[in-house]
Amino acid sequence: MKFKNIALAAGFFAATIGFGSAQAADISGAGATFPYPVYAKWADAYKKETGTGMNYQSIGSGGGIKQIKAKTVTFGASDAPLKPEELEKAGLVQFPTVIGGVVPIINVPGLKPGELVLDGQTLADIFQGKIAKWNDEAIKKLNPSLELPDMAIAVVRRSDGSGTSFVFTTYLSQVSKAWADEVGAASAVEWPVGIGAKGNEGIAANVGQTQGSIGYVEYAFAAQNGMSYAKLINKDGKTVAPDAANFAAAAANVDWANAPGYYVTMTNEPGEASWPITATTFILVYAKPDKPADVAEALKFFDWAYAKGDAMAEELHYIPLPDSVVANIKATWTKSIVDADGKPVFAAN
Amino acid sequence: MVDAAMTGVTSAGMDSARLKRMRRFRTGDATFRGLTFGAALTVLLLLGGVILSLVHGSLPALSEFGFGFLTSQSWNPVTEKFGALSPIYGTIVTSFIALLIAVPVGIGIAIFLTELCPPWLKRPIGVAVELLAGIPSIIYGIWGLFVFAPFFQTNVQPFLISLFAPIPVLNNLFAGPPYGIGILTAGFILAIMVLPFITSITRDVFDTVPPVLKEATYGLGCTTSEVVTKVVLPYTRVGVIGGVMLGLGRALGETMAVTFVIGNAHKISASIMAPGTTISASIANEFTEAVGDLYTSSLIALGLILFIITFIVLAGARLLLLRMNVKAGN
DSSP states (O other): OHHHHHHHHHHHHHHHHHHHTTSSOOEEEEEOSTTHHHHHHHHHHHHHHHSOOEEEEOOOHHHHHHHHHTTOSSEEEESSOOOHHHHHHHTEEEEEEEEEEEEEEEEOTTOOTTTOEEEHHHHHHHHTTSOOBTTOHHHHHHOTTSOOOSOBOEEEEESSOOHHHHHHHHHHHHHOHHHHHHTOOSSSOOOSSSEEESHHHHHHHHHHHSTTEEEEEEHHHHHHHTOOBOEEEOTTSOEEOOSHHHHHHHHHTOOOTTSGGGOOOOBTOOSTTOOSBEEEEEEEEESSOSSHHHHHHHHHHHHHHHHHOHHHHHHTTOEEOOHHHHHHHHHHHHHHOBOTTSOBSOOOO | OHHHHHHHHHHTOOOHHHHHHHHHHHHHHHHHHHHHHHHHHHHHHHHHHHHHHHHHHHHHHHHHHTTHHHHOOOEETTTTEEOOHHHHHHHHHHHHHHHHHHHHHHHHHHHIIIIIOOHHHHHHHHHHHHHHHHSOHHHHHHHIIIIIHHHIIIIIHHHHHHHHTTSHHHHHHTOSOOOSOSHHHHHHHHHHHHHHHHHHHHHHHHHTSOHHHHHHHHHTTOOHHHHIIIIIHHHHHHHHHHHHHHHHHHHHHOOHHHHHHHOOOOOOOSSTTSOOOOHHHHHHHHTTTOOSHHHHHHHHHHHHHHHHHHHHHHHHHHHHHHHHHHHHTO
């Protein structure tokens, strides 16, 4: 899958370089690494169809927020949503693009993918170092039929700030009071234990190399690499596997219409099939942009992506947004993103 | 020299063409001098600029945490409490482990190459050492993570743990669980990385020992080890220490390879098998995603500290050499 990404990125760059000069201006954006594969794929297809390219730097969510605040890019991208008051203060508008899930991946000798079942509290205790062995009573109780080795648990977590970590720690804070009080939820936290690795790739590599390890990655990444994962017990007490249907089930529960600035977290959602660590990724643009034409181009791109990008997103294991949400987003564009005269910069139909 | 030529000119009478040429030489000289001075000045300006921007960037963190920044182990982006102790500790300990391994091995290779090696083997070993120096650090990192760490975890670390278990202090230093990656692994990788520096420099300086000195010593009936310890090493100590310091400099600042294998945990553990972090690894890992001024500023402050540590190491090496020279009577 890495090669797939690289090939995509390479094609994307070649396209940008090759035709960039002939075009007026490419759309420029920067931010989250998690949606990069799908943005690159969309950009490639969009370029072929319309001739307009997109230059997306996947520098991380924190970097994306900084870049849009510094106005060096037309749009910023972040996995962690900005709070409505932060958006207000910075004069930004935020909207989601795709949905994905975060999956606990493991490397325990003798365990096949999906055999191990964990609940939120146990997962939090593992990542807090309270459960240090794979044959701990708490894990045994959830997996009575499994032969668990007497092996130390090596926790692998992100060393860089990351939207993935934001989603993961948000979930742990919701299910474990101790985690919420002692660690908290953020894109970077003071991890009580474990090995730090950079990026989803780093986590996957470390978990792959270290016996007895557990980590967490974006589902797209786990699926494309065929990593061994654990099932989770959701809020309704049902054991669920990480797959597209279960992410969609979690997303279906979200009340988008009443979430100002689309500030929603999809973690620990109720519903029998809901995967508990589901999240979406966001785009940030200025409400009153200095260059309305550029923002209009960017919105045109996302409008196209909502209309035609679903299959491409699914191919890369992301979940497209429900149609009702997309309609909502388009209404937001018309209402909130305006030029100096107060006219919408882009009229979505 | 120009003046001498000038007097020659006056005594021979005014030769205007010659005078002109002289003047041209003089302006040429002055320009050349100015250019080289400018080049030298650029270094000073760059260094000054780097120091200034580091200090400026780290001011928010240093004024917020004060001296506590150096003594605190906490690194909490949520509550914005930052302390540099664990990266400083990791930087120094990994570099120390690296030198502990690389110095004896490196000097050993150099001695073998210059004193004992059969001529046909000299070139292959020499080339191998130089190639080792040419490998980019990221390759060491990848190799360390994918090849060395799993091997270390399954074979070496359990052995070390059981070996030192009954010995009071060492059992804490080599305590499990074996993760494969950690401070010790980072030290090992660093040792491999600095080895070629130490080896090639010490070999070069060993070659500068006048053969007559060595021959005289052999003539007195000394063994090879005596020749090396009594003649070669004392004669070349400045160069050897220079090589070690260059290696130390690389070990202190090495980023990518260390990031791969150290475990990136802001924690000081008694065990050197536990994950830790270094200054440069922390900066590389966290800078892009550091949200908030205090976080960014703390990372820049880490950079300033690394700068100061490197400066202290270099100054210390100078001082050491100075004292040795005084002792030797030069």
